[in-house]
Amino acid sequence: MHRKPSWILVSTFLSLSFLTACAQNSGKSKDAEGHQWWQHAVFYEIYPRSFADSNNDGIGDLKGITSKLNYLKDLGVDAIWISPCFPSPQVDFGYDVSDYENIDPMYGTLADFDVLASEAKKRGIHIILDFVVNHTSDQHKWFLDSKSSRTSEHRDWYVWRDGKGPGHPPNNWNSDFGGSAWKFDPTTNQYYYHYFYVQQPDLNWRNPAVKDAMFDVTRWWYQRGVSGFRLDAVDTLFEDPNLRDNPVTGGTNPYGDPYEEKIYTTKLPEVHDVLRGLRKVTDQYNGVLIGETWTANIAELNKYYGESNNELQLPMDFLFTTVNKLSPAEFRKQIAAVDAASGWPTFVISNHDIVRSYDRYGDGQHNDQIAKLMAGLYLTLRGTPILYYGEEIGMKTTPPTRKEEVKDPIGRTGWPKEKSRDGERTPMQWNESANAGFSTAASWLPVPPTAATHNVADESKDPDSVLAFYKKVLKLRHANRALLDGTYVPLNENDQNVLSYLRSYKDQVVLVALNMSGAEQKINFEMSQHGFSTTKSLVATGTSSAKGDVVTLEPYGVFIGQLSK
Numbered sequence: 001m002h003r004k005p006s007w008i009l010v011s012t013f014l015s016l017s018f019l020t021a022c023a024q025n026s027g028k029s030k031d032a033e034g035h036q037w038w039q040h041a042v043f044y045e046i047y048p049r050s051f052a053d054s055n056n057d058g059i060g061d062l063k064g065i066t067s068k069l070n071y072l073k074d075l076g077v078d079a080i081w082i083s084p085c086f087p088s089p090q091v092d093f094g095y096d097v098s099d100y101e102n103i104d105p106m107y108g109t110l111a112d113f114d115v116l117a118s119e120a121k122k123r124g125i126h127i128i129l130d131f132v133v134n135h136t137s138d139q140h141k142w143f144l145d146s147k148s149s150r151t152s153e154h155r156d157w158y159v160w161r162d163g164k165g166p167g168h169p170p171n172n173w174n175s176d177f178g179g180s181a182w183k184f185d186p187t188t189n190q191y192y193y194h195y196f197y198v199q200q201p202d203l204n205w206r207n208p209a210v211k212d213a214m215f216d217v218t219r220w221w222y223q224r225g226v227s228g229f230r231l232d233a234v235d236t237l238f239e240d241p242n243l244r245d246n247p248v249t250g251g252t253n254p255y256g257d258p259y260e261e262k263i264y265t266t267k268l269p270e271v272h273d274v275l276r277g278l279r280k281v282t283d284q285y286n287g288v289l290i291g292e293t294w295t296a297n298i299a300e301l302n303k304y305y306g307e308s309n310n311e312l313q314l315p316m317d318f319l320f321t322t323v324n325k326l327s328p329a330e331f332r333k334q335i336a337a338v339d340a341a342s343g344w345p346t347f348v349i350s351n352h353d354i355v356r357s358y359d360r361y362g363d364g365q366h367n368d369q370i371a372k373l374m375a376g377l378y379l380t381l382r383g384t385p386i387l388y389y390g391e392e393i394g395m396k397t398t399p400p401t402r403k404e405e406v407k408d409p410i411g412r413t414g415w416p417k418e419k420s421r422d423g424e425r426t427p428m429q430w431n432e433s434a435n436a437g438f439s440t441a442a443s444w445l446p447v448p449p450t451a452a453t454h455n456v457a458d459e460s461k462d463p464d465s466v467l468a469f470y471k472k473v474l475k476l477r478h479a480n481r482a483l484l485d486g487t488y489v490p491l492n493e494n495d496q497n498v499l500s501y502l503r504s505y506k507d508q509v510v511l512v513a514l515n516m517s518g519a520e521q522k523i524n525f526e527m528s529q530h531g532f533s534t535t536k537s538l539v540a541t542g543t544s545s546a547k548g549d550v551v552t553l554e555p556y557g558v559f560i561g562q563l564s565k
């Protein structure tokens with residue numbers, strides 16, 4: 001099968017790439033190419049409960065993370081984003097924060113954090129904390145004071161309203177996690193608003209005191225050595241002050257609530273004022289802001305970069321995670337869209353809220369090959385990749401099979417339609433021993449049976465493992481200027497089996513070819529007609545290789561090669 005490539009003049013892209021690089025970076029500490037540290041860094045999300053348990057109580061902790069820094073360095077990680085490790089009643093496993101400036105005792109102490117920060121720094125690894133900006137825990141001292149009386153100092157730090165009458169909340173807004181978003185509090189006979197669980201009251205960002213206190217939290221952590229924040233649920237900071245009902249769109253969600261178009265509870269324009277302010281603080285520390293931005297299209301994503309790239313540096317493009325099948329056409333569309341966005345792209349394929357990529361793309365037979373294929377994709381694009389722990393060893397989503405086993409509350413409210421997020425939060429699989437080397441005690445979520453075949457110890461010894469492939473691609477990515485800075489040039493845009501593109505930087509051109517089909521593919525890229533005489537394999541799976549102009553890809557194969565004149 002030979003197909004004609006659609007080459008576009010690489011030289012045009014070279015000059016464009018330079019201009020884009022200049023326009024995108026107005027901050028400090030740029031490298032010679034105008035790029036800042038976070039543009040070349042590989043980020044890695046750690047769900048601290050599930051990464052490594054140093055004191056063997058079945059729950060991961062900060063000392064556990066510190067003990068694995070060498071592993072992360074060796075893997076090729078430059079920054080770790082730690083999901084919330086602050087004091088919390090753990091209703092939403094840390095996303096209900098009761099003190100922003102401390103560490104939950106189950107994860108350790110501030111002293112443990114300082115050790116982690118300094119050990120990470122020695123290895124050149126940045127620390128990003130998860131900043132839960134929309135809400136606190138109902139046990140936070142601000143909320144305890146707020147609910148104590150209508151005249152308390154913190155009353156207006158949260159969103160309190162009268163109901164429409166006895167038993168009737170102020171309007172129809174539903175919580176994302178089921179039921180009304182309003183909770184009646186008998187102490188003061190008013191309702192408070194919570195976009196998520198009842199135990200997660202929304203902060204009132206219209207109150208300048210809230211803004212000041214929250215901005216100060218980031219200063220406090222920057223001074224303690226962190227390099228930035230992932231902003232949780234940033235779409236939800238503001239609500240319509242007139243409390244207009246959200247339009248109901250028909251049908252009911254897994255919790256039995258009517259579907260709503262959340263036009264009055266998400267993405268209000270006021271959020272951008274907050275982001276610009278937070279960015280100013282961030283720039284004083286050369287930090288980075290990553291956003292949990294659930295946008296419906298690139299126009300919405302662009303708003304989060306800010307009109308002059310003065311809001312989030314790395315708003316996550318979840319549209320990429322909505323491609324749930326190996327479709328070159330779909331990926332091409334999403335890559336092209338984010339590549340043309342107004343800021344630097346961020347690529348995510350899994351996290352603690354969504355089914356792992358191993359299951360979303362795997363066909364049940366070639367999952368390991370497909371896991372390598374996905375690595376070949378999101379680690380070679382122009383932009384910053386964020387890896388989710390365990391993806392590099394091919395961890396599988398293992399959801400609970402019975403409602404009684406569910407830990408994540410949405411799985412109990414929504415069972416069986418919503419089986420919870422437990423499946424993608426299982427303990428990291430370090431070795432074959434009991435509890436996968438995560439802990440000597442029974443772990444808070446069961447270790448999946450696949451730990452016997454997919455674990456760090458075994459995969460480190462196997463040159464053909466998913467882990468070995470991740471390491472190879474990440475090593476290449478760090479050393480290869482075209483992969484770091486080059487433009488993205490799509491090739492063969494009508495090919496239904498193979499996704500291929502160039503990454504082109506000055507006279508360096510890298511070809512990436514990814515076979516998304518279960519059949520061998522041979523493609524004549526006609527490099528010689530474009531003045532390239534050789535194609536050197538940089539990283540490839542199995543028998544995938546290049547000969548002359550023809551690249552042969554095994555089923556689900558990856559070929560990454562350097563083109564030379």
Ligand code: GLC
Nearest residue numbers: 092095132196232233292353
């Ligand atoms: C974000 C987090 C999710 C959490 C929610 C509420 O979506 O990623 O895990 O439950 O915010 O804080």
Ligand code: CA
Nearest residue numbers: 053055059061
């Ligand atoms: Ca522990």
